[in-house]
Amino acid sequence: MPLRNSKEIAAHAGVSQATVSRVINNKPNVREETRRRVLKVIDELGYVPNAEARSLVTRRTNKIGLIVSDIVNPFYPELVESVEGLARESGYVTLLCNTQRDPSKDRIYVRFLIEQRVAGVLFTSITPRSGAPEQLMQAGIPFVFVNRYLKGLNVPSVLTDNEGGAYRMTQYLLELGHSRIAFIRGLPNTTTSQDREAGYRQSLMDHGFKVENVYLERGDYIREAAYEATSRLLQLPVPPTAIFCANDCMAFGALDAAWDAGVRVPEDLSVVGFDNIPLSSLRAISLTTMEQPMAKMARRALEILLDLIEGRALPQDGMIEVYEPELIVRRTSGPAPSSASGKGVRSQ
Secondary structure, rough: OOOHHHHHHHHHHOOOOHHHHHHHOOOOOOOHHHHHHHHHHHHHHOOOOOOHHHHHHHOOOEEEEEOOOOOOOOOOHHHHHHHHHHHHOOOEEEEEEEEEOOHHOOOOHHHHHHHHHOEEEEEEEOOOOOOOOHHHHHHOOOOOEEOOOOOOOOEEEEEOOOOHHHHHHHHHHHHHHOOOOEEOOOOOOOHHHHHHHHHHHHHHHHHHHHHHHHEEEEEEHHHHHHHHHHHHHHHHOOOOOOOOOOOHHHHHHHHHHHHHHOOOOOOEEEEEEEEEOOOHHHHOOOOEEEOOOOHHOOOOOOOHHHHHHHHHOOOOOOOOEEOEEEEEEEOOOOOOHHHHHHOOEEEE
């Protein structure tokens, strides 16, 4: 029969109840020999801690919430794997919530996570008017943004330099001789898409080119929408010679559209993305892209969240940690076609 309480574990292991509690909750300041002895007794006697009862005392469980915007997007599995692994090592389980790119679901999932007495929440899906952060603040639950931020909200954020990365990608295409560079946006209400578009615009202007609205399209971060956007761009009287997609999934749609239109990549059209998801490196795709250090970002975001939960070294208000993306050049980008040289619109 399983033991009914930690007092019996302590008696069998020859330690205090407080030590048993620290071992069960994976706390520091326990000698390794003692930890092994307590765990051995727990294993031999079949003790199972009552997490729900413990949560009534601590007002939280060993659960954390992870809210993502689109689990179908290959960008997220690496993030989920990194968060789940570190959380498990730290004695926490992860509750995964997928909003399916619907901002209204942020509030629904946050309400669910509050009901589950989560210890903290990681957001990769957030919009300015969702109201979800305010829900967590009222509930006293700490949270951290991953690859997102909200202006005016003093919440820790871990993100890529999206604007700087887009600036460098646009500059790279300009250096290849492209002057007609289209940009396919992501979801308009996300900071990632806004910042990447800002970097694209600024790079063009700094290099003496006007931003032409005819070369701006919306792809909502999904392949199908980017396919349609690329088809429209290729039907323009003066089509672009390069298409910069705000994520890799949209770049895949752009490549498919170019293939179906009989447009050669990169001889007639360069296509580039952002993220460097695993599929981008496949030889059949070999996409030029900006790489985000997603595993590092996810790990750091969870470390900050655990610091908040455990009361360790709380970060400063509004702390933002920014990681630099890396340009990965592959075969979908190349010099502008010679016939297109000099045909971009320069600013006066």
